[in-house]
Amino acid sequence: MSKPASSPxxxxxxxxxxxxxxxxSGVHYPRWFWPAFASPAIAWLLVFFLLPLYTVLSIAFGTVxxxxxxxxxxxxxxxxxTSHVVEGLDKTFGLFQQVYLRTFWYVLLASxxxxxxxxxxxxxxxxxxxxxxxxxLVLLVSPLWISYLxxxxxxxxxxxREGYVNRILTFLHVVPQPVGWLEGRGITVILGLxxxxxxxxxxPLYAFLDRIEGSLLESGRDLGADxxxxxxxxxxxxxxxxxxxxxxxxxxxxxxxxxxNTMLSGSPxxxxxxNLIDDSINTAxxxxxxxxxxxxxxxMLLIPIGYYLRSTARAAEAR
Amino acid sequence: xxxxxxxxxxxxxxxxxxxxxxxxxxxxxxxxKPRLLxxxxxxxxxxxxxxxxxxxxxxxxxxxxxxxIQGLGLNWWWGDPSSSLFRDPELHAAIFQSLRxxxxxxxxxxxxxxxxxxxxxxxxxxxSGTANFVMLLSFVMPEIVLGVAMFLxxxxxxxxxxxxxxxxxxxxVTYQLSYPVIIVRARLLSVGKEYEEAAMDLGAxxxxxxxxxxxxxxxxxxxxxxxVVFADSLDDFVTVRYLSGPANSEPLSVKIxxxxxxxxxxxxxxxxxxxxxxxxxxxxxxxLGYRYTQRGERREDMTALTGL
Numbered sequence: 001m002s003k004p005a006s007s008p009x010x011x012x013x014x015x016x017x018x019x020x021x022x023x024x025s026g027v028h029y030p031r032w033f034w035p036a037f038a039s040p041a042i043a044w045l046l047v048f049f050l051l052p053l054y055t056v057l058s059i060a061f062g063t064v065x066x067x068x069x070x071x072x073x074x075x076x077x078x079x080x081x082t083s084h085v086v087e088g089l090d091k092t093f094g095l096f097q098q099v100y101l102r103t104f105w106y107v108l109l110a111s112x113x114x115x116x117x118x119x120x121x122x123x124x125x126x127x128x129x130x131x132x133x134x135x136x137l138v139l140l141v142s143p144l145w146i147s148y149l150x151x152x153x154x155x156x157x158x159x160x161r162e163g164y165v166n167r168i169l170t171f172l173h174v175v176p177q178p179v180g181w182l183e184g185r186g187i188t189v190i191l192g193l194x195x196x197x198x199x200x201x202x203x204p205l206y207a208f209l210d211r212i213e214g215s216l217l218e219s220g221r222d223l224g225a226d227x228x229x230x231x232x233x234x235x236x237x238x239x240x241x242x243x244x245x246x247x248x249x250x251x252x253x254x255x256x257x258x259x260x261n262t263m264l265s266g267s268p269x270x271x272x273x274x275n276l277i278d279d280s281i282n283t284a285x286x287x288x289x290x291x292x293x294x295x296x297x298x299x300m301l302l303i304p305i306g307y308y309l310r311s312t313a314r315a316a317e318a319r
Numbered sequence: 320x321x322x323x324x325x326x327x328x329x330x331x332x333x334x335x336x337x338x339x340x341x342x343x344x345x346x347x348x349x350x351x352k353p354r355l356l357x358x359x360x361x362x363x364x365x366x367x368x369x370x371x372x373x374x375x376x377x378x379x380x381x382x383x384x385x386x387x388i389q390g391l392g393l394n395w396w397w398g399d400p401s402s403s404l405f406r407d408p409e410l411h412a413a414i415f416q417s418l419r420x421x422x423x424x425x426x427x428x429x430x431x432x433x434x435x436x437x438x439x440x441x442x443x444x445x446x447s448g449t450a451n452f453v454m455l456l457s458f459v460m461p462e463i464v465l466g467v468a469m470f471l472x473x474x475x476x477x478x479x480x481x482x483x484x485x486x487x488x489x490x491x492v493t494y495q496l497s498y499p500v501i502i503v504r505a506r507l508l509s510v511g512k513e514y515e516e517a518a519m520d521l522g523a524x525x526x527x528x529x530x531x532x533x534x535x536x537x538x539x540x541x542x543x544x545x546x547v548v549f550a551d552s553l554d555d556f557v558t559v560r561y562l563s564g565p566a567n568s569e570p571l572s573v574k575i576x577x578x579x580x581x582x583x584x585x586x587x588x589x590x591x592x593x594x595x596x597x598x599x600x601x602x603x604x605x606x607l608g609y610r611y612t613q614r615g616e617r618r619e620d621m622t623a624l625t626g627l
Contacts, residue, residue, distance in 0.1 A: 037437045050453065120360070142368070162386050227351065
């Protein structure tokens with residue numbers, strides 16, 4: 001991770017691979033040796049990760065017990081029925097359409113704010129942190145160690161009708177009387193999402209910006225570019241992959257988030273996809289609906305997840 | 320071009336008013352101090368940390384309010400006989416459930432993950448790529464997907480797991496498994512294979528080379544994994560909430576969530592602050608240990624401890 005990003009020539013890569021393959025083929029270790037290390041975790045992931053995901057599919061495409069209304073998973077794809085899925089898609093484009101659109105908007109706005117604010121902070125710390133860099137980094141990392149719930153709880157306390165935010169605002173005469181920030185306001189939810197996930201944006205951006213060679217920027221300056229054009233023409237284009245990675249890292253959990261919303265609003269006027277899933281899984285007899293909602297969410301997130309997996313694989317190959 | 324040095328001088332002398340000219344030369348001076356960025360950064364840090372301070376302070380509130388401080392004291396930690404953190408039976412039990420879950424998760428996840436990392440790093444067969452892919456998938460999957468999927472599988476398929484502590488630990492291990500793998504693989508990359516190969520060239524059988532050479536080299540990463548997994552499981556609540564059974568299997572994080580939607584008292588802040596203190600202690604210990612196991616090495620950046 002600390003190595004500068006450089007792509008070795010294809011010839012070198014294949015040479016490295018060949019030597020690795022030679023070692024692998026039993027110079028030092030028997031052939032079964034390393035797979036044996038991985039096997040317990042692979043078994044674990046098969047049973048407790050892939051099987052649950054397949055269960056979601058089998059319930060989404062399954063049937064329901066006619067008496068108890070409990071979901072009956074159907075394991076063989078050739079016996080799958082599509083009634084739940086059709087119903088779910090119907091709702092997606094009908095009853096729930098607003099919720100889906102709202103979620104997209106919230107995630108889009110919150111990710112954009114995360115990016116702009118996060119970039120500024122990461123850039124400052126990476127380039128101008130100076131002697132205070134360690135302190136700044138500790139402060140940037142610390143939210144990751146603090147429970148997400150506590151960070152939301154802090155805002156619940158602050159944004160209460162009698163809370164400190166309203167007191168300061170009324171004292172400064174910004175608002176005539178206390179505002180019900182926690183009573184179903186989209187802006188509160190968006191700010192909550194930004195507050196919750198922005199550290200995940202700042203750290204990869206910082207890690208990347210910190211690796212950009214200073215000499216590259218200095219040569220820009222020496223050639224007469226002012227700081228803004230050095231930034232626009234050199235730093236920004238270079239950091240495109242880090243920006244995309246950061247956007248994926250913050251937007252994926254935002255799409256599945258329901259707790260920010262319940263804690264900071266709790267009103268139907270700000271319901272997100274996560275809330276739909278959470279509500280249906282907590283309601284008896286709604287198992288198939290929850291499974292279908294999860295399925296739809298997964299399909300929606302296929303592109304960002306795919307992007308993330310591909311770029312990680314590429315990064316691994318490049319080293 | 321637009322911004323060459325002679326050009327800029329020309330701009331300064333030609334400026335219509337001296338003030339505007341000064342502003343312009345300040346703007347285009349490549350060595351100017353980034354005051355605006357500095358202000359944004361410190362404002363961001365204040366915004367990110369001050370609310371936590373207030374929440375901690377409120378846990379020491381004497382009054383009932385959880386939005387304004389009416390004198391400081393330990394009322395909601397210990398003082399109140401029925402609803403303070405350590406004396407409300409429900410919250411009291413939740414503390415132990417939190418610690419139990421985190422310790423159990425840590426003890427299962429780290430060995431599983433370290434072995435997985437070694438296997439993935441060294442095994443170049445056909446299955447290795449797929450296994451790595453599945454591991455990364457579990458890393459990026461939104462937690463609600465895993466939580467709901469685990470809930471459904473426990474209810475409908477693996478019924479012997481029963482909702483409750485065992486199911487919660489299984490869910491947490493699955494969710495946390497990728498952290499030690501990622502941390503240990505980063506370390507393996509920086510350690511390289513030289514030491515281990517030297518040991519084997521000197522006659523050590525594979526098992527010994529691993530136990531006596533490679534494993535000690537991995538201690539910093541293993542320690543970091545323990546810290547990250549413990550702290551993260553302590554704070555986890557999505558997976559744990561779906562997999563909790565009876566009320567006494569709900570850890571503090573779930574209680575905080577449930578209570579904060581009812582009529583919260585500062586006891587909830589005390590619960591959150593308790594988690595904060597516990598995490599801080601673990602992270603500080605982890606960091607000291609990390610430094611200790613890395614003594615004598617060139618200091619690496621702290622990426623291993625950021626959990627990313």
